[in-house]
Amino acid sequence: MKAPDATKPRMQPFLPRTADFTNGKDSPRAFLERCIAEFYNWEPRISAFVSLNLEAARTAADFATERWRAGKPLSPIDGMPIGIKDIIETIDMPTENGSPLFAGFRGQRDSASVAALREAGGVILGKTVTTEFAWMHPRATRNPWDLTRTPGGSSSGSAAAVAVGAISVGIGTQVFGSILRPSSFCGCFGFKPTVSAINRGGSHDALSQSTHGPIAASLPEAWQVAYEISRRAGGDPGYPGLYGPPTCPSPSKPRRLAVLETDGWPVASASAKEALQAASAKLKSAGVTLLSRHENEKIAAVEDAIYDARELSHNIIAWESRWPLNTYRARDASKLSQPMHDLAARAGAITLDDYRRDIEERDRRRAVYQALAAEFDACLTLSAPGAAPVGLNWTGDPAFVIPGSMLGVPAITLPVLQDDGLPLGLQLLGFADADAALFSTAGGVLALLQA
Amino acid sequence: MKAPDATKPRMQPFLPRTADFTNGKDSPRAFLERCIAEFYNWEPRISAFVSLNLEAARTAADFATERWRAGKPLSPIDGMPIGIKDIIETIDMPTENGSPLFAGFRGQRDSASVAALREAGGVILGKTVTTEFAWMHPRATRNPWDLTRTPGGSSSGSAAAVAVGAISVGIGTQVFGSILRPSSFCGCFGFKPTVSAINRGGSHDALSQSTHGPIAASLPEAWQVAYEISRRAGGDPGYPGLYGPPTCPSPSKPRRLAVLETDGWPVASASAKEALQAASAKLKSAGVTLLSRHENEKIAAVEDAIYDARELSHNIIAWESRWPLNTYRARDASKLSQPMHDLAARAGAITLDDYRRDIEERDRRRAVYQALAAEFDACLTLSAPGAAPVGLNWTGDPAFVIPGSMLGVPAITLPVLQDDGLPLGLQLLGFADADAALFSTAGGVLALLQA
Numbered sequence: 001m002k003a004p005d006a007t008k009p010r011m012q013p014f015l016p017r018t019a020d021f022t023n024g025k026d027s028p029r030a031f032l033e034r035c036i037a038e039f040y041n042w043e044p045r046i047s048a049f050v051s052l053n054l055e056a057a058r059t060a061a062d063f064a065t066e067r068w069r070a071g072k073p074l075s076p077i078d079g080m081p082i083g084i085k086d087i088i089e090t091i092d093m094p095t096e097n098g099s100p101l102f103a104g105f106r107g108q109r110d111s112a113s114v115a116a117l118r119e120a121g122g123v124i125l126g127k128t129v130t131t132e133f134a135w136m137h138p139r140a141t142r143n144p145w146d147l148t149r150t151p152g153g154s155s156s157g158s159a160a161a162v163a164v165g166a167i168s169v170g171i172g173t174q175v176f177g178s179i180l181r182p183s184s185f186c187g188c189f190g191f192k193p194t195v196s197a198i199n200r201g202g203s204h205d206a207l208s209q210s211t212h213g214p215i216a217a218s219l220p221e222a223w224q225v226a227y228e229i230s231r232r233a234g235g236d237p238g239y240p241g242l243y244g245p246p247t248c249p250s251p252s253k254p255r256r257l258a259v260l261e262t263d264g265w266p267v268a269s270a271s272a273k274e275a276l277q278a279a280s281a282k283l284k285s286a287g288v289t290l291l292s293r294h295e296n297e298k299i300a301a302v303e304d305a306i307y308d309a310r311e312l313s314h315n316i317i318a319w320e321s322r323w324p325l326n327t328y329r330a331r332d333a334s335k336l337s338q339p340m341h342d343l344a345a346r347a348g349a350i351t352l353d354d355y356r357r358d359i360e361e362r363d364r365r366r367a368v369y370q371a372l373a374a375e376f377d378a379c380l381t382l383s384a385p386g387a388a389p390v391g392l393n394w395t396g397d398p399a400f401v402i403p404g405s406m407l408g409v410p411a412i413t414l415p416v417l418q419d420d421g422l423p424l425g426l427q428l429l430g431f432a433d434a435d436a437a438l439f440s441t442a443g444g445v446l447a448l449l450q451a
Numbered sequence: 452m453k454a455p456d457a458t459k460p461r462m463q464p465f466l467p468r469t470a471d472f473t474n475g476k477d478s479p480r481a482f483l484e485r486c487i488a489e490f491y492n493w494e495p496r497i498s499a500f501v502s503l504n505l506e507a508a509r510t511a512a513d514f515a516t517e518r519w520r521a522g523k524p525l526s527p528i529d530g531m532p533i534g535i536k537d538i539i540e541t542i543d544m545p546t547e548n549g550s551p552l553f554a555g556f557r558g559q560r561d562s563a564s565v566a567a568l569r570e571a572g573g574v575i576l577g578k579t580v581t582t583e584f585a586w587m588h589p590r591a592t593r594n595p596w597d598l599t600r601t602p603g604g605s606s607s608g609s610a611a612a613v614a615v616g617a618i619s620v621g622i623g624t625q626v627f628g629s630i631l632r633p634s635s636f637c638g639c640f641g642f643k644p645t646v647s648a649i650n651r652g653g654s655h656d657a658l659s660q661s662t663h664g665p666i667a668a669s670l671p672e673a674w675q676v677a678y679e680i681s682r683r684a685g686g687d688p689g690y691p692g693l694y695g696p697p698t699c700p701s702p703s704k705p706r707r708l709a710v711l712e713t714d715g716w717p718v719a720s721a722s723a724k725e726a727l728q729a730a731s732a733k734l735k736s737a738g739v740t741l742l743s744r745h746e747n748e749k750i751a752a753v754e755d756a757i758y759d760a761r762e763l764s765h766n767i768i769a770w771e772s773r774w775p776l777n778t779y780r781a782r783d784a785s786k787l788s789q790p791m792h793d794l795a796a797r798a799g800a801i802t803l804d805d806y807r808r809d810i811e812e813r814d815r816r817r818a819v820y821q822a823l824a825a826e827f828d829a830c831l832t833l834s835a836p837g838a839a840p841v842g843l844n845w846t847g848d849p850a851f852v853i854p855g856s857m858l859g860v861p862a863i864t865l866p867v868l869q870d871d872g873l874p875l876g877l878q879l880l881g882f883a884d885a886d887a888a889l890f891s892t893a894g895g896v897l898a899l900l901q902a
Contacts, residue, residue: 091778105559108552110781112774119777201657201774208689231803237771238659240807320688323563323652326570327542330561352682356691 009144011188011217012038012165014080015224021068021079028064028079032057032123035081039125039166045147047140048157048166050086051093052126057081060123067121075228076247078121080221083161083170085154086127087134088212089202090114097204098130098139098154100335101328111202113171113212116232117225128157128170131395134178134205135321137337138395143185145422149388152182153395158215159186168217169225173203174405175210175317176310177398180413180427185388185396187415187423188215191222194432195408196239198229207320208359209313209405219446222412223248223439244436251443254377257283258299259292260429262306262381264399269386272424275417276382279426279449283380286448290380298371302379305368306403312358312365313406318346319355362406366432369407373431378441383413383425400427410435412442416449460595462639462668463489463616465531466675472519472530479515479530483508483574486532490576490617496598497615498591499608501537502544503577508532511574518572526679527698529572533676534612534621536605537578538585539663540653541565548655549581549590549605551786552779562653564622564663567683568676579621580608582846585629585656586772588788589846594636596873600839603633604846609666610637619668620676624654626661626768627761627856628849631864631878636839636847638866638874639666642673643852645883646859647690649680658771659810660764660856670897673863674699674890695887702894705828708734709750710743711880713757713832715850720837723875726868727833730877730900734831737899741831749822753830756819757854763809763816764857769797770806813857817883820858824882829892834864834876851878861886863893867900 012035020026036054043049064079073079089095089107091114096102109115114124129141131154141156143149144164151160158170159182172179174192183190191213198212205212212229216222226242235241259280265273280290293300325344328336336344372379382400389396404411409432413425428445430438463486471477487505494500515530524530540546540558542565547553560566565575580592582605592607594600595615602611609621610633623630625643634641642664649663656663663680667673677693686692710731716724731741744751776795779787787795823830833851840847855862860883864876879896881889 091782102559107558108556108782109775110778115774115778115781118781199774202778206652206688233774234770234803234806237657238810240810241803319685323566323650323684324560327561327566327653330566330569331542331559352685352692355685359689359691 009163009187010165011162012168013218013221014168015076015218015220018068018076022071024069028068028123029058029061031079032061032081035125035166038164042144042164042166046142046144046160046164048128048161050096050127050129050157053092053124056092057123057125064121064123074119074121076224077228080122080169081125081167082117082122083125083128083158083167084114085158085170085172086130087173087204088114088171090124090127093127098132101331107202109202112199112233113229116229119232120228125167128161130154131156132337132340134173134175135343136339136395138392140392142392143388145187149390150185150392150395152185152388154178155182155215156395159183159188162186162188162215162217169221170215171212172215173205173210173212175205175207176313176405177401179213179215180383180401180411180425181396181398183215183413184383184425185423189217189219189222189415190215190413190425191226192404192411193226193242193435194410196236197242197435198226198235199233200236207317209316209408219439219443220248242435243433249436249440249443251447252440253444253448254288254441256289256291256376258296258372258376258379259290260379260381261293261303262400262403263308263310264382264385264397267385267397267399268382269419272382272386272419275419275424276426279417283445283448298375302369302372305365306406309402309406310399312361313402314346315350316355316358316362318343319350322347366407369409370431378438379429381427383427387419387422387424404429408432410438412438414442414446416446460614460638461616462613463619464669464672465619466527466669466671469519469527473522475520479519479574480509480512482530483512483532486576486617489615493595493615493617497593497595497611499579499612499617501547501578501580501608504543504575507543508574508576515572515574525570525572527675528679531573531620532576532618533568533573534576534579534609534618535565536609536621536623537581538624538655539565539622541575541578544578546578549583552782558653560653563650563684564680567680570683571679576618579612581605582607583788583791585624585626586794587790587846589843591843593843594839596638597839600841601636601843601846603636603839605629606633606666607846610634610639613637613639613666613668620672621666622663623666624656624661624663625856626656626658627764628852630664630666631834631852631862631876632847632849634666634864635834635876636874640668640670640673640866641666641864641876642677643855643862644677644693644886645861647687648693648886649677649686650684651687658768660767660859670890670894671699693886694884700887700891702898703891704895704899705739705892707740707742707827709747709823709827709830710741711830711832712744712754713851713854714759714761715833715836715848718836718848718850719833720870723833723837723870726870726875730868734896734899749826753820753823756816757857760853760857761850763812764853765797766801767806767809767813769794770801773798817858820860821882829889830880832878834878838870838873838875855880859883861889863889865893865897867897
């Protein structure tokens with residue numbers, strides 16, 4: 001085994017190793033120790049974790065090792081090292097929500113997703129850094145590709161920890177851009193499922209646009225982790241959960257893709273735009289039809305429908321955040337950041353009637369978008385306006401990823417572009433409950449771009 | 452002021468007193484002290500409360516007193532003594548979920564409904580007894596009308612405490628029959644709103660059929676409390692919240708009512724059936740048209756659609772309870788009752804695909820029921836098969852109230868019938884999001900029956 005390269009982040013995909021878990025050439029415990037080595041290597045510089053339970057992780061990895069050797073793994077992810085965003089409850093570690101108001105808080109249970117992951121053999125290494133209440137105020141995590149830059153947010157620690165191979169998958173949540181943006185900035189695969197496809201029980205993100213999803217070292221592990229959770233915990237109560245097969249859908253070359261500009265286009269860097277154009281050209285040369293608002297009326301209608309997705313989403317989130325912000329303010333307003341106070345102020349200016357109009361408008365926009373499903377395999381755009389910005393006080397612009405959140409559709413970011421010599425994601429947006437089809441398309445796009 | 456009658460429960464409606472709060476003849480603090488007197492009178496016999504915060508309640512009532520005197524109440528319920536079912540988080544008291552697994556647990560926040568009630572001036576007296584995790588295993592609460600009988604469940608303490616006038620309103624939750632059944636048995640008014648019309652944030656009832664609602668000393672206070680919560684906290688995220696006016700809709704004599712038998716009819720007592728028939732006769736003589744499955748095809752279709760509502764609901768609840776039961780079992784299985792183990796076992800026999808079929812079937816049944824809305828003002832039936840059964844080991848048969856839960860429609864129980872010399876509720880079922888219309892109808896029915 002080569003010594004880890006201390007300077008360059010390197011993801012550690014788990015699924016390709018599992019054949020060797022059975023034949024004894026490798027084991028989940030050995031895999032975990034390599035992850036822990038990367039943790040010790042990187043953590044002092046990147047601050048990706050809030051708390052750890054290495055002893056429990058090692059015990060769980062030993063049990064997984066025995067099961068693979070016996071040919072009886074609990075699932076394909078049995079033994080996979082996983083990190084959990086610190087707004088999601090774990091019975092063995094605090095859930096601090098990135099807020100001093102929740103210092104040391106213990107919910108006395110595993111969240112639905114964590115319980116499901118443990119049942120599938122997942123090895124829960126620790127809790128990963130979140131911005132304050134998964135909103136805007138960042139904590140101290142740094143981007144491992146450039147320590148002067150943000151890792152993105154709000155699932156900051158999950159992305160940074162996956163990027164350096166301390167875990168294979170980090171569970172994140174996204175209401176604005178909190179899975180895809182940090183995945184883009186840290187060079188990871190990110191998957192935001194159809195809204196409500198993953199049970200959020202025991203997580204502190206009850207917003208109607210919010211969705212749990214994996215930040216992963218490979219496309220197949222993103223699928224596998226989401227599938228294993230949904231199979232055991234389902235979606236949010238009353239929803240059908242993630243639809244799709246028990247292993248990652250096979251790559252399939254798309255026939256037609258809709259290229260979206262979104263509100264992000266005017267603020268994207270020149271080299272980010274060039275990177276998207278180069279990828280588009282490569283796909284076209286492989287025979288994929290790419291159309292934009294300039295050639296297709298339905299796409300033009302979608303661009304109109306997602307215009308200012310940020311404003312509509314922000315209003316919806318603000319009303320839905322009225323609680324618990326009111327109870328947090330009553331406890332100790334001095335422990336909330338300015339962005340939380342701003343959100344509370346915004347909520348104070350919104351009435352229930354305004355909110356009703358906003359969610360109706362969101363439904364209308366979702367219907368406009370759904371009309372693309374008959375003609376296109378997916379939509380294609382950037383995952384961010386460029387590489388991670390310098391500085392730790394801002395987690396970057398979510399303009400490209402808010403539309404997928406507002407629309408409630410599945411979205412995947414592939415770490416295949418670069419800007420400024422740093423990672424940049426290519427985003428694919430699918431259609432509600434057709435998450436599996438999006439994985440096929442994403443796999444097909446990945447194969448064409450890597451060819 | 453007359454001394455409280457120590458032997459017969461007597462509700463204490465708050466809203467009729469508010470005129471005297473302004474002119475100084477009465478005050479929220481004096482009202483609270485009368486409630487506290489009833490608490491001390493009854494609590495040793497009925498065990499309705501898990502925890503209390505009398506000091507905070509008195510302080511809140513004093514502030515309300517000042518506001519009424521100044522002619523500036525925060526809302527019509529400013530100063531109203533309210534109890535909170537102990538699965539709903541309160542920042543100043545533990546939330547124990549009726550389970551030793553949550554002894555002393557503090558969620559470090561008010562739930563959405565509690566925060567909204569405090570903003571409206573509500574005086575939170577204490578936490579009321581729930582069955583274990585709001586499911587079947589009862590705690591020690593007794594029915595104040597007959598101490599040998601159950602108060603019903605799962606909102607046992609809320610109903611018992613309202614019945615004796617220790618609070619004017621108790622917040623309950625219903626997934627099977629947990630608001631209407633105890634209201635029926637304890638002689639209270641009970642209101643289960645349209646599903647998701649009241650924000651359940653910070654409550655431990657994430658089930659898709661579950662709804663928060665008031666158990667109240669009068670029909671107007673049931674409306675007012677629900678309205679004040681929804682106005683400030685909305686419904687569940689993504690839902691429009693409770694629709695309706697800022698004070699209780701005026702009574703309106705219904706033109707046509709559909710009389711439902713439900714699965715409960717075969718097990719209803721002879722005198723309960725007679726009580727319903729007598730009430731029906733009185734309504735008919737006042738000019739209301741009452742039709743049943745025998746005279747109307749749409750009603751017959753609804754009876755078919757709600758047949759075995761218990762089985763379908765039970766399966767849906769079981770799957771949705773898989774989490775958190777799995778994490779509670781992992782903590783300490785010995786601290787769960789047999790009914791919780793039974794529910795977990797049932798969950799274990801259900802797959803995600805089964806669940807998807809079940810929620811589709813529920814949607815189908817809801818559509819069948821909705822077809823009545825064009826022809827009927829509401830549906831009429833009993834709230835229980837009879838008076839509260841003797842014994843504290845069983846909270847009674849929910850056969851009459853499960854249909855409303857399964858259908859997700861608003862339901863009201865009026866304490867206007869008797870069985871065995873004890874309270875029995877008359878149930879009215881409305882249509883989704885038409886909660887206000889149901890209050891008009893219920894008020895009209897109440898006026899006709901009391902005429």
